[in-house]
Amino acid sequence: MGLYLGIDVSTQGVKCIVIDIHSGKITAESSVNYGKDLPQYDSPAGFLPVPDALVRHADPMMWVDGLELALERLQSTGVDMGAIKGIAGTGQQHGSVYLAGAFPAYSGNAPLSTQLRSILSRPTSPIWMDRSTHAVCRELDEKFGSQLIERTGSPAVERFTGPQIRKFFLTEPEAYKRTCRIHLVSSFMASVLCGKDAPIDYGDGAGMDLLDLHSLSWDKEITEFTAPGLLEKLPPAVSGKHIAGELADYFARFGMKPGIPVAVWTGDNPGSLVGTGCFAPGVAGLSFGTSDTLFAPMKKFHTDPEHCGHVFGNPAGGFMSLICFSNGSLAREKIKEQYQVSWEYFDGAAMTETTPGNNGKLMLPYFEAESTPAVLKPGVVRNYKTASAAEEIRAILESQMLSMRLHSLWLGEEIHTLRLTGGGSQSAAIRQIAADVFGADVETIQVTNSAGLGSAMRAANAVAGVPLEELAKTFCAGTPAASPRREYAACYSELLDRYRELEKTVLR
Ligand code: XUL
Numbered sequence: 437m438g439l440y441l442g443i444d445v446s447t448q449g450v451k452c453i454v455i456d457i458h459s460g461k462i463t464a465e466s467s468v469n470y471g472k473d474l475p476q477y478d479s480p481a482g483f484l485p486v487p488d489a490l491v492r493h494a495d496p497m498m499w500v501d502g503l504e505l506a507l508e509r510l511q512s513t514g515v516d517m518g519a520i521k522g523i524a525g526t527g528q529q530h531g532s533v534y535l536a537g538a539f540p541a542y543s544g545n546a547p548l549s550t551q552l553r554s555i556l557s558r559p560t561s562p563i564w565m566d567r568s569t570h571a572v573c574r575e576l577d578e579k580f581g582s583q584l585i586e587r588t589g590s591p592a593v594e595r596f597t598g599p600q601i602r603k604f605f606l607t608e609p610e611a612y613k614r615t616c617r618i619h620l621v622s623s624f625m626a627s628v629l630c631g632k633d634a635p636i637d638y639g640d641g642a643g644m645d646l647l648d649l650h651s652l653s654w655d656k657e658i659t660e661f662t663a664p665g666l667l668e669k670l671p672p673a674v675s676g677k678h679i680a681g682e683l684a685d686y687f688a689r690f691g692m693k694p695g696i697p698v699a700v701w702t703g704d705n706p707g708s709l710v711g712t713g714c715f716a717p718g719v720a721g722l723s724f725g726t727s728d729t730l731f732a733p734m735k736k737f738h739t740d741p742e743h744c745g746h747v748f749g750n751p752a753g754g755f756m757s758l759i760c761f762s763n764g765s766l767a768r769e770k771i772k773e774q775y776q777v778s779w780e781y782f783d784g785a786a787m788t789e790t791t792p793g794n795n796g797k798l799m800l801p802y803f804e805a806e807s808t809p810a811v812l813k814p815g816v817v818r819n820y821k822t823a824s825a826a827e828e829i830r831a832i833l834e835s836q837m838l839s840m841r842l843h844s845l846w847l848g849e850e851i852h853t854l855r856l857t858g859g860g861s862q863s864a865a866i867r868q869i870a871a872d873v874f875g876a877d878v879e880t881i882q883v884t885n886s887a888g889l890g891s892a893m894r895a896a897n898a899v900a901g902v903p904l905e906e907l908a909k910t911f912c913a914g915t916p917a918a919s920p921r922r923e924y925a926a927c928y929s930e931l932l933d934r935y936r937e938l939e940k941t942v943l944r
Pocket of ligand 1: 727758
């Protein structure tokens, strides 16, 4: 057996997946949902409820408890935990964890959350949904202008970690001073497994507004401006093949062998790029989760002139593009709740009772603040006054897809195949709309947890040297799920223009 474990610590839960590189099979999976399984954290959607819609924080100990519970559940599937040879993982991107001291030597008697809480210098972590850093971002714009995107691959973005750190430094200078280490969710969780600080990889590190993607090192000038002394507080930046450390003895309680290698963790999107096997030009991934994201490998570094898309390090080498739409599954759920219908209704009656193009009905689904385009004030915009439940559902699904198409045009490369992953990839309606709007073939892969699968593949790559492309052939072969229908091409191309205009009126 050649078992490798991938763990995804996402916005709403923790998922584990074990692959066997010898049999080519997925051996075991487990999952934890914070809202359902850890209600004591009062975070049903993965963050603490506060009146200010721009503030989104989570208790990092919820992720630690989520990890322990997911491992316990994995063990109870009967998988041979002792045969696992390596681990890697992913975290929701941009979120940050602030530590006042080194990791303690773990005792076997208490859950890790109680052993680690005392090393936090900031009790809660801002996550990617936080938009409270607008003023800081404008300061960064003023100071660095286009240099920021040229050097780091992204403009100053509210949810990115650098602006979040600067806000912390400005508003809580004493706590900032006490902080000796600032982690991303990914590097923090890898550190928890190793019982010592783990590095940050180029994929997730690029989502901080701090990493120079040309030299692949922290940009000294930007880092120092963000917060004095920050460079000393950041873990080193390393490539995705790096081994972060060894599994701490504590984890023997889940049947795992202490000392097995833990590869550096990455962000959920770079991890999904690996787990969907998006390595060839013209193949892009569409991930449907709390946020919807579009990502693709990038031949050479080039940035989005509209400043919505990002360039990240690709765990498989080189660069990748990433475009994030914050109003993903939560927006679809809002419409589902509003009309009290089922997901079957989305795929069935909502599609048969309406026609592609929906007579021009469009919706800007900004139930929450939006990343692409940047919209800080939530508010749904419709270009129609009345609509049936079916029409509203088609409107949100088509509009979300049109937005993805519109904001991926800067990539410049024709997308001929889309690999769909995440919960929404199971929807026949979403698959067909994706094929028609992009004029691309749509494929799915065998698991919806592509970030976890990508992590398990990365573990096998970093520990045993198995090439990622080889692993992708075995674990993420695409299954055809929808083809573009020529008869609707003109209708969607016209709708794309209308969507662009509607968005412009709102941004104005
Ligand atoms: C990407 C982003 C989200 C998070 C949560 O920039 O903010 O996709 O990674 O999944």
